[in-house]
Amino acid sequence: MTNKTWRVGVAGLGTVGGGLLQFLAERPDFAPAGGRAVITAVSARNKTRARPVDISSLAWFDDPVALAASPDIDLFVELIGGSDGPAKAAVETALKAGKPVVTANKALIAVHGAELAALAESQGVPLLFEAAVMGGTPAVKMLREAMVGDDVASVAGILNGTCNYILTEMEKTGRSFADVLREAQGLGYAEADPTTDVGGFDAGHKISILAALAFGCAPNFAAAEIEGISDVELLDIKLAKDLGYRIKLVASAAKTEDGVAVKVHPSLAPLDHPLAQAGGALNALFIEGKRIGRIFIQGAGAGAGPTAAAVAADIADVMTNAQRPVFQAPAGALKPFIAIDPARAVGKAYLRIMAKDQPGVIAAISETLAECAVSIDAFLQKPVEGAGGVPIVLVTHATPESNLLDAISRIEKLQTVLERPRLLRVARI
Numbered sequence: 001m002t003n004k005t006w007r008v009g010v011a012g013l014g015t016v017g018g019g020l021l022q023f024l025a026e027r028p029d030f031a032p033a034g035g036r037a038v039i040t041a042v043s044a045r046n047k048t049r050a051r052p053v054d055i056s057s058l059a060w061f062d063d064p065v066a067l068a069a070s071p072d073i074d075l076f077v078e079l080i081g082g083s084d085g086p087a088k089a090a091v092e093t094a095l096k097a098g099k100p101v102v103t104a105n106k107a108l109i110a111v112h113g114a115e116l117a118a119l120a121e122s123q124g125v126p127l128l129f130e131a132a133v134m135g136g137t138p139a140v141k142m143l144r145e146a147m148v149g150d151d152v153a154s155v156a157g158i159l160n161g162t163c164n165y166i167l168t169e170m171e172k173t174g175r176s177f178a179d180v181l182r183e184a185q186g187l188g189y190a191e192a193d194p195t196t197d198v199g200g201f202d203a204g205h206k207i208s209i210l211a212a213l214a215f216g217c218a219p220n221f222a223a224a225e226i227e228g229i230s231d232v233e234l235l236d237i238k239l240a241k242d243l244g245y246r247i248k249l250v251a252s253a254a255k256t257e258d259g260v261a262v263k264v265h266p267s268l269a270p271l272d273h274p275l276a277q278a279g280g281a282l283n284a285l286f287i288e289g290k291r292i293g294r295i296f297i298q299g300a301g302a303g304a305g306p307t308a309a310a311v312a313a314d315i316a317d318v319m320t321n322a323q324r325p326v327f328q329a330p331a332g333a334l335k336p337f338i339a340i341d342p343a344r345a346v347g348k349a350y351l352r353i354m355a356k357d358q359p360g361v362i363a364a365i366s367e368t369l370a371e372c373a374v375s376i377d378a379f380l381q382k383p384v385e386g387a388g389g390v391p392i393v394l395v396t397h398a399t400p401e402s403n404l405l406d407a408i409s410r411i412e413k414l415q416t417v418l419e420r421p422r423l424l425r426v427a428r429i
């Protein structure tokens with residue numbers, strides 16, 4: 001125990017930064033190691049914007065890098081965002097100056113995590129990022145600390161609140177994707193550029209970090225296979241439901257003998273599965289450990305209060321001098337990330353084929369599927385008003401992805417088929 005006062009410099013005063021100001025104002029008793037954490041200096045784009053707490057008495061820095069280098073702070077909190085630019089420069093500067101760093105920046109850690117871990121470890125200071133994944137729901141500490149005694153086989157879940165909110169609202173209200181996205185932006189879930197959310201990149205950053213923590217390899221965002229939700233149609237949401245599934249943006253990472261597969265796809269989850277039932281902006285995650293078995297966590301993945309609580313938990317780790325490698329192993333001992341060729345993946349899939357409503361259509365489709373060794377598990381033809389053709393939807397048994405892609409290309413060429421069949425994966429959860 002110590003009476004040390006930690007002088008905290010915060011760069012970025014958006015949703016999370018504002019939440020942290022408020023947290024420390026509300027919690028003067030926050031003293032995990034007996035000492036105190038006091039925000040003494042800040043940096044943001046706009047000095048005069050209204051904030052939840054008066055910052056006029058705090059030292060102001062226009063340049064976050066200058067704040068990171070300041071000898072008047074003991075701990076640097078980076079809440080700017082972005083994988084490069086000022087966020088990266090400021091974090092590097094703080095680490096080089098021997099200051100502990102706490103960040104909520106998933107893009108930075110997913111893209112540059114390995115080099116920053118090496119820098120932090122060479123300087124003997126912590127680099128912590130609980131708030132980067134699932135906001136206030138403690139996924140990072142769970143994998144880095146609690147699961148370190150097990151061998152994690154896979155992690156899979158819903159890691160983007162904006163996409164989850166959009167898909168939930170589209171199903172509930174029958175509104176369009178664009179309409180619900182505007183609402184999500186107004187509610188403060190979405191990133192500054194919503195493409196980061198709806199394109200699947202935010203979930204891709206988060207699952208890349210979880211994969212590194214789970215499997216003890218360097219994060220490798222570039223190797224993640226990413227598909228967002230912008231092309232998910234109301235029609236597929238409805239038809240999937242008729243087949244007993246709900247469409248969710250599922251991020252997953254699995255380890256096999258050959259390597260690691262990191263993926264983000266709009267995927268079908270059985271309606272009674274916990275992932276299908278995690279609605280609204282909730283985040284949810286399954287972790288599969290060899291000895292511990294399956295763990296499921298669910299909670300807030302965004303928002304000022306939850307995310308600031310996660311930042312505060314990291315600040316507590318700094319104050320209590322908790323020492324862990326940045327990922328599951330010291331930076332120099334991280335295993336290489338060997339990506340598995342996506343075409344080798346095997347799983348169930350949903351196909352929607354828009355076809356002319358005439359004799360022989362289904363026979364031609366099922367013949368083509370048989371030629372490609374794709375076996376059907378469930379099948380539905382349902383006339384939909386105004387759909388331009390009749391949708392034929394089916395769920396396959398587990399099939400190699402290469403066979404599916406072959407079948408899709410051949411079905412697209414059938415004379416009675418109107419467009420390229422829509423492929424969605426059934427989540428392996």
Ligand code: HSE
Binds near residue numbers: 161189191
């Ligand atoms: N835009 C993110 C989401 C915020 O919607 O989940 C938290 O990372």
